[in-house]
Amino acid sequence: MDKSNFLNTITLISIFVMLLLASFLLTVNTKNKLSNRLFASFLILTAFDLSSFFTDKYFETNLNFEVFRMTASLLIMPIFYLYVKAVCHSDFKLKPKHLLLILPFAIANLIFIPRFYLATTFENVHIYQHFKQLFEIRFFYILAELQYFFYIILVFSSLKKYREIYLENYTNTNNSSYKWLFQMTVFFLIAHCIVFFKSIIRYTNYSVFLNSSNLVIGTIALIISCWFVLKALNNPDLFKGLDSNMLLVNKILNTKVVSTENQLTETPKSAEIILQIEFIKKHVLEKESYLDSSLTIQELSEQVHIPVRDLSILINHHMNQHFFDFINEFRIQKAMQILKDPSKKKYTVLEILYEVGFNSKSSFNTAFKKHTNQTPTEFRNN
Known part of the structure; x- marks a missing residue:
């Protein structure tokens, strides 16, 4: 089995596991409905993003689908941030102000409308040939990186505050919620650093390492998705939120x-x-x-x-x-x-x-x- 087929196999397994866990979270009867739905949405969006590993041929004739898949990745970190808030605070509720979190997604799609969503068949061929050099694509990657690091800082800040409030109000030493969220955030940060490295390689003469980096990303995705399932099986009552009104x-x-x-x-x-x-x-x-x-x-x-x-x-x-x-x-x-x-x-x-x-x-x-x-x-x- 060559690298390409092996990568596709790993990616398909990862996507299957994520969608299976998402289905479970959406249907299971539990008091943590909001956090489960947010985590399920996060898994579905991540699986959709991973599908890019085996859509190259489809991309040539379905530019709009690929562009939408790219922009949909801008919803992953906002959903993850909301999930962290929902786990940390038992009384967390979605509010109209949270719609502002989809602003980067909306901006990216608006920028892609003129030359991508409205492109003719002939223009699609030109776009595919010069995809990496186009202004819109470079703008998207910059926007995605800025958004990612903004949210990763926000998540770590929320976890730090959560841990401090927990220490000031609780004595149960087995703070599984904090450990779970912290470990997951660290894993995502490592995985994203590899993705960022891959994005840089895309614009250099070392594109020979592109397939290897894809293989590493696919393997990490499979490990993380299996880890999610094991956590869900071993810790069915994992999360214990704090009252959001608690102050340091x-x-x-x-x-x-x-x-x-x-x-x-x-x-x-x-x-x-x-x-x-x-x-x-x-x-x-x-x-x-x-x-x-x-x-x-x-x-x-x-x-x-x-x-x-x-x-x-x-x-x-x-x-x-x-x-x-x-x-x-x-x-x-x-x-x-x-x-x-x-x-x-x-x-x-x-x-x-x-x-x-x-x-x-x-x-x-x-x-x-x-x-x-x-x-x-x-x-x-x-």
Whole structure:
């Protein structure tokens, strides 16, 4: 089998897997309907874009189809960005303002109308022969690259904010949503860098590497599409969104909006802060709230009868800790007690981490080493 046939086979398998997963996401009964539909749309558009690998002969007689396929790729990153927002925020909804995201797609199609969509059969032949040199095509590639890097920065920025809010409000160490989205974004960035490299080669004397780059892109597409399916099978309830109204503490402190029911003074007395902090620590220690692996700041707020806003500022600002790290300190102290207890030598590290509120060995080891500069096994041996 030559490279061309092998590439076509890989691409067809990738497209089939993506469309199969998209069909599943569109029909499955779940509470994550919007995010599933957005991800399905993303997969369909990506599969449509991948179809370019085996449409060269079709392109010669169907210029309009090829041009539309090219411009449709400008919808991929906006859809992916909306998908990230829908996963990160459980209350995310599509709004009329989101129609602005299709503006590059609309502009590109308007530019292609005069010389491409309205071209005669004779003009089609000329366009095909000089395709790479045409102004519209070069403009499209520049627009596509600018749009891509704009959205990739936007996505990474959204994920960074999501992670910070998560750490300030949750203690569940297994933040699968963030890991999934971050890994997927990194994979797309790597794949796009290869595509960008391929686009540069197209305009150089090294076009001999074009088929090899296509093969790499096709292989990566197949790996990513199979990875999507494995993730869906292994994590059917993968995503846990945050309330979009949640703010980072630094934004809460900077805002000028003050609650009339629970007015928060900008410079409360030090003694009051110390008393509140001691009260919170005493409650968490005595009631062992930290043993709940899914404890959130909202739940602790109800337990100590302190508004979430005030509690978040006390922990994340005055104690200079994320809520995530604040609760983990109690868990690590509890784990250290168990590891030092001669009567509990038979306890495995796995049993201990579950007992103190962790739900993964990697996160427990990371947190333990952060607080003790030792692994749990090293601590026990010493």
